[in-house]
Amino acid sequence: MFITKLTPLLNHTASGLSTLLAWLLGIFWIFPLIYALWAAIHPPEYATRFALNAPLSMENFHAAWEQAPFVSYMLNTVAITLLILVFQLVLCTLAGYALARIRFRGRGLVFALILMQLMIVPEILIVENYQTLASLQAIDTYIGVGLPYLASAFGIFLLRQTFKTIPQELEDAARIEGCSNLQIIWKVYVPLAKPTYLAFSLVSISYHWNNFLWPLVATNTENSRPLTVGMAIFGAPESGVDWSVISAGTLISVAPLLIVFLVFQRQFVQSFMRAGVK
Amino acid sequence: MSRNQQIYAWLLLLPALSLLAAFTHIPMITTFWRSFTSSGMQNNTGFTWENYRYLYEDDVFWQVLSNSLWYAAITVPVSMFLALGMALWVNSKIHGKSILRLAYFTPTILPMISVANIWLFFYTPEIGLFNELLSWFGHHGYNWLGDPDLSLYSLMLMTIWKEAGFFMIFYLAALQTISPDLYQAASIEGASRWTNLRRITLPLLMPTTLFVLVNAFLNAFKLVDHLFILTKGGPNNASNLLLYYIYENAFSFFDTAYAAVLTVVLLILLIALAALQFGVIERRVHYR
Numbered sequence: 001m002f003i004t005k006l007t008p009l010l011n012h013t014a015s016g017l018s019t020l021l022a023w024l025l026g027i028f029w030i031f032p033l034i035y036a037l038w039a040a041i042h043p044p045e046y047a048t049r050f051a052l053n054a055p056l057s058m059e060n061f062h063a064a065w066e067q068a069p070f071v072s073y074m075l076n077t078v079a080i081t082l083l084i085l086v087f088q089l090v091l092c093t094l095a096g097y098a099l100a101r102i103r104f105r106g107r108g109l110v111f112a113l114i115l116m117q118l119m120i121v122p123e124i125l126i127v128e129n130y131q132t133l134a135s136l137q138a139i140d141t142y143i144g145v146g147l148p149y150l151a152s153a154f155g156i157f158l159l160r161q162t163f164k165t166i167p168q169e170l171e172d173a174a175r176i177e178g179c180s181n182l183q184i185i186w187k188v189y190v191p192l193a194k195p196t197y198l199a200f201s202l203v204s205i206s207y208h209w210n211n212f213l214w215p216l217v218a219t220n221t222e223n224s225r226p227l228t229v230g231m232a233i234f235g236a237p238e239s240g241v242d243w244s245v246i247s248a249g250t251l252i253s254v255a256p257l258l259i260v261f262l263v264f265q266r267q268f269v270q271s272f273m274r275a276g277v278k
Numbered sequence: 279m280s281r282n283q284q285i286y287a288w289l290l291l292l293p294a295l296s297l298l299a300a301f302t303h304i305p306m307i308t309t310f311w312r313s314f315t316s317s318g319m320q321n322n323t324g325f326t327w328e329n330y331r332y333l334y335e336d337d338v339f340w341q342v343l344s345n346s347l348w349y350a351a352i353t354v355p356v357s358m359f360l361a362l363g364m365a366l367w368v369n370s371k372i373h374g375k376s377i378l379r380l381a382y383f384t385p386t387i388l389p390m391i392s393v394a395n396i397w398l399f400f401y402t403p404e405i406g407l408f409n410e411l412l413s414w415f416g417h418h419g420y421n422w423l424g425d426p427d428l429s430l431y432s433l434m435l436m437t438i439w440k441e442a443g444f445f446m447i448f449y450l451a452a453l454q455t456i457s458p459d460l461y462q463a464a465s466i467e468g469a470s471r472w473t474n475l476r477r478i479t480l481p482l483l484m485p486t487t488l489f490v491l492v493n494a495f496l497n498a499f500k501l502v503d504h505l506f507i508l509t510k511g512g513p514n515n516a517s518n519l520l521l522y523y524i525y526e527n528a529f530s531f532f533d534t535a536y537a538a539v540l541t542v543v544l545l546i547l548l549i550a551l552a553a554l555q556f557g558v559i560e561r562r563v564h565y566r
Contacts, residue, residue, distance in 0.1 A: 019337035022367040026381040098290035119552040128305035147435035151297035210389035
């Protein structure tokens, strides 16, 4: 009797506790970003002193902007990310179509070879890939930073899955209308796979915007250095920059991606989910 | 199937396949080759076990390997456990769940390098935020990154923060495929929330858990960006990890032959995990 009266109360307390825990964790998770924002918009002496009356200042952004060539880092990142994305979309479409719709000898083996890249990403083979790049004389170029990623196993896999769900009848109808093979891909398959293209693009952009190790070895001047590599140099303790300025620099470097994330939040989460349903 | 179709398929695959061969398959083979036929920066020195013998005798390697395994063994289960909690929370009727989801997921999309800069400040001994917090409680604080006993754990903490939100997404996707009918049936039986979790949710999440587990391990061996900012593997290799050690050998010590041997070790680890994953996926089919 007593227990049955107590259960709702216990349940209520448990759910209250659970909500509290959820929020504490949430605050801890978002805290570094909030902190960076705090440090960036206040004078350096307030970097660790959280006072409500601390004066606002844009000085840190100004200082960060002066100390690192953010414009060229940003342009390099955008150029590299887009270059990779465009090639990936084209190459993965062609390969994905072939694997989804054409029966050819060795299809299973080819697919297995492609999937290997899901486990063994190019940065694992950094030594050999660097030497390949050097022999192509592509060190410190956009295409050099992009080359190992232009063919994406993940993209091929996603598009193959999507293309398989498109009814064969649509292709047959287009063929009767006199479409060539490439026209069929372009006019039938690509438009119907739009959500997959969006999902893949978001994953690809966030991966390559954030990528560090390969760009670090593949670039050596500001001609091609992306934001991540620039930030690593900028934030190094030897460079004698203070925390407020580093925070401002960090915000400058993550702002574009953060804005894209906020705008496409739902698609972002869904595209990562799609990535999960491999 | 016509001959034309065959040729056509290969033509469509050619660009992607040649790039994959150039940057994944061929380098795997040449790495293996180099590990047996080179020394230092010199290639084609003839067949030799020398690099492997050196590997066996290299104390740093054994330390780095054990660091990597510890790092994976701790960060993977902890971040998966948190990820599961997060997914259950944002899938329930909690207040402000869209804000929470945003908070949990944000670290995933931020560059490791940039956020490591902020974490570096949290960890700094004199003025860092963590020690500042401890000082409120009268504690004099730790040298989070400079203490060999702590530096690897400090790295782990940041990795967990970075990864949990990413794994949450997989759990969230799986939770949304569970039919509400099951819970309705359970509530007619008078099942508590705890019973629901233990008897319905967790068993149905098993395939996802296995999938995330393997991928999380794969990830743990690939992720080293924060080392470049936080510790550079130090102090005295206490927080060094395999991929970073490969990078150091190749690009700081210019010993590409030894880097190749280390890469072979990493490849074996990754391929073993991949094989496990295929086993897991095979088994997933039987669950359905």
